[in-house]
Amino acid sequence: MNYICRNIRKEYDGKEILSLSELHLPLGKTTVIMGPNGAGKTSLLRILAFLETDYFGDLLVAGEKVGKTLEGTKKFRRRSGVIWQRPVMYNMSVRANVALGLRLRRVKAEEAEAKVDAILAKLGLTQLAHVNAKRLSGGETQKVSIARALVVDPEFIFVDEPSSNLDIEAIELMHRLLLEEKEKGKTIVLITHNLAEAKRLGDYLVFLNQGQVLASGELPEVFSAPALTESPYWRYI
């Protein structure tokens, strides 16, 4: 079963920033998106994460077409969690921020409490539970954003350069969590510039350049694909 992107095209200010003919992402696996700055990685992630409605082409999740309205994508968004590169925290406590996804899904209070407690403990955030999330350091904020995305037990996890705000210890913790989620059969899509991270977490690689797929396929085989090794970007990798 695959997550298929068919003839996806995205324009911004009249300029085409993404143009993909067909892309098959394996469900239950981790797909890594790599590419130079401005390649369209985050634009693709936003489309894949069901957050974009203004694009051409179709998304098919296990054969089911994704709608192009916010109501149409809601069903899929409720099965997803997104970890942003620069997470936005609401002006409320860490606990309330983490519980937001559960409240939006109208999960019963006691059940939500237990889930929030568990994920806060897992990420070592219990001590910060009652601190206003806006007063946290960059690393703490990123940890809260990981907790906030994972607390809803999403089927799809979208991650945009997560390690940029984290120290080595926190990166290790995040890697372990993502590997744990993969073990559970979750579909993960991850943007990274870090080759070691891509190799450790990824099963499948999509390499983007100027809005187009330069190479895609199973890891590590794709790293020997001529389209990649003979491109000027090989040196970059």
Place this chain on the structure above:
Amino acid sequence: MDYLANSFSHALKLLVAMDPEVLEVVFLSLKVSSLSTLLASVLGLPLGFILATKRFTGRQGIISVLNSLLGLPTVVAGLFVYAFLSRQGILGVLGLLFTWQAIVIGQFVVVLPLITALVLNAIKEIEEGYRETALSLGASRWQAALLVLWEARFAISGAIIAGFGRVLGEVGVSMMLGGNIAGSTRTLTTAIALETSKGDFGFALALGLVLLLISFIINTALHWLRER
């Protein structure tokens, strides 16, 4: 110097004794300004939100008009509303001219652009990130909008308080549409102007002190909200 000192002592006496005439003017001012601010908030809040979040033809035009109206002199606003409410005006039959309700309408015209523009700016600043985060957390369109509003709550409260401060201190609309009638349409600012010209500086000063105190409270509240 004696004149000033005597006036000041007279003003304090009036305030301490809770002079009924002073209280009447203060309460009327608070009533009309609160009502006009409330009505402008009811319309300005959704208008500001829509202008900040939706893209539609004519949006930029509306924003330009709003921004131009921010500097609208209150006498000019009074003049426009006067044209509608005067006996020859299309709303003349309602007989609202020189009533406190007319002041509310005039102040509404003055404060609506201010509240709308402040709400627009507050939401525009945060909308993109907070809306997208809400959607990524599984919010519906309405839930995402509510979360953005919640996040802008202090800035929105600030906009409403700033609007209240603007109309409480205005004199043009109150004078032109209220007519400064004792016991009926005399507000803090029009009474200050009248009593000063009559030579009752003590009474004017007492009202001035009340206005200053309210301004101080408003500014403290605004400062507190900005720090949030």
